[in-house]
Amino acid sequence: VEAVLTSTVPRDGKVLVVVNGAYGRRITAICKVAGIDCAAVECPEHEVPHAGQVRQALAVDPAITTVAIIHCETTTGIINPIEEVGAVVYEAGKTYFVDAMSSFGAVPIDLHGCHIDYLVSSANKCIEGVPGFAFCIARRDALEATEGYARSVSLDLLAQWRGLERNGQFRFTPPTHALLAFHQALIELEAEGGVEGRGARYRRNYACIRDGMRAMGFREYLESDKQGYIITSFRYPEHPNFTFEEFYERLNDKGYVIYPGKVSDADCFRIGHVGRLFASDMRDLLAAVRETMQEMGID
Numbered sequence: 001v002e003a004v005l006t007s008t009v010p011r012d013g014k015v016l017v018v019v020n021g022a023y024g025r026r027i028t029a030i031c032k033v034a035g036i037d038c039a040a041v042e043c044p045e046h047e048v049p050h051a052g053q054v055r056q057a058l059a060v061d062p063a064i065t066t067v068a069i070i071h072c073e074t075t076t077g078i079i080n081p082i083e084e085v086g087a088v089v090y091e092a093g094k095t096y097f098v099d100a101m102s103s104f105g106a107v108p109i110d111l112h113g114c115h116i117d118y119l120v121s122s123a124n125k126c127i128e129g130v131p132g133f134a135f136c137i138a139r140r141d142a143l144e145a146t147e148g149y150a151r152s153v154s155l156d157l158l159a160q161w162r163g164l165e166r167n168g169q170f171r172f173t174p175p176t177h178a179l180l181a182f183h184q185a186l187i188e189l190e191a192e193g194g195v196e197g198r199g200a201r202y203r204r205n206y207a208c209i210r211d212g213m214r215a216m217g218f219r220e221y222l223e224s225d226k227q228g229y230i231i232t233s234f235r236y237p238e239h240p241n242f243t244f245e246e247f248y249e250r251l252n253d254k255g256y257v258i259y260p261g262k263v264s265d266a267d268c269f270r271i272g273h274v275g276r277l278f279a280s281d282m283r284d285l286l287a288a289v290r291e292t293m294q295e296m297g298i299d
Contacts (some may be wrong), residue, residue: 002152004120006155007152008066008095013036016041017069018054024040027070041057043055046222054067055091064252066094067095069099070079070101072230074102075233077228077270078222093297096115096118102126106195106198121187122134127232128185130177133178143161213271216293217225219234220233235266241296248260260270
């Protein structure tokens with residue numbers, strides 16, 4: 001994410017960030033630290049941003065050169081409308097940057113149809129490699145036009161691409177173990193049926209967790225029509241015996257690690273549905289949650 005922002009925004013450019021969670025806010029923080037002018041279209045964490053908001057922001061501020069958006073905002077698990085926003089950005093003649101860190105590989109993305117100039121994701125997450133590097137898929141003519149934009153040596157995308165084209169090498173020591181794991185992960189992704197096949201498994205994981213947690217009295221933070229199948233935020237139960245710290249530790253002792261909440265206006269925790277996990281793993285987690293609730297005296 002930081003490489004795209006510090007490599008592809010003109011020195012006198014400005015970024016419009018679509019924000020409805022912690023990771024949109026992080027993009028604005030990166031811009032500020034890097035000295036990149038930025039503005040934000042903000043909406044509540046439980047709401048999907050509207051393309052009309054982006055159109056209005058672009059109309060009133062001609063200084064904006066780039067629009068950035070999170071695809072799956074894992075603060076909540078909401079899926080943002082990258083195609084609708086992309087149409088507005090393309091119409092305005094601006095550069096479009098999509099952070100698909102937690103969705104690429106399991107949620108269908110039409111790069112051309114969405115008019116995406118730069119998309120970033122990770123070797124792990126839905127690709128199911130190991131952590132160690134991120135990658136950028138860039139529109140070639142957009143990248144070639146960024147000569148002189150880079151504000152960092154190590155994060156210079158254009159220089160790295162040119163190096164790979166010249167001799168196939170990274171400019172600095174590469175994470176060879178992560179690259180080998182990534183290659184194997186891509187083979188396994190193809191064998192599973194590609195994006196559609198992997199997404200189907202994650203959908204089953206999500207449905208299993210959603211239904212099982214509801215049966216125990218938990219409620220999701222998002223409305224169903226806004227919820228993706230990558231990660232789900234659940235509200236704390238309204239019971240005097242519940243504390244997240246104890247809930248977390250007891251699950252951890254049973255071999256299950258969940259995510260603390262990132263929602264700013266509600267007490268929540270998060271359960272992910274991606275990785276080399278299957279419905280049987282989800283059922284095992286539900287059994288551990290059920291046992292933990294009983295131990296805490298929560299009916």
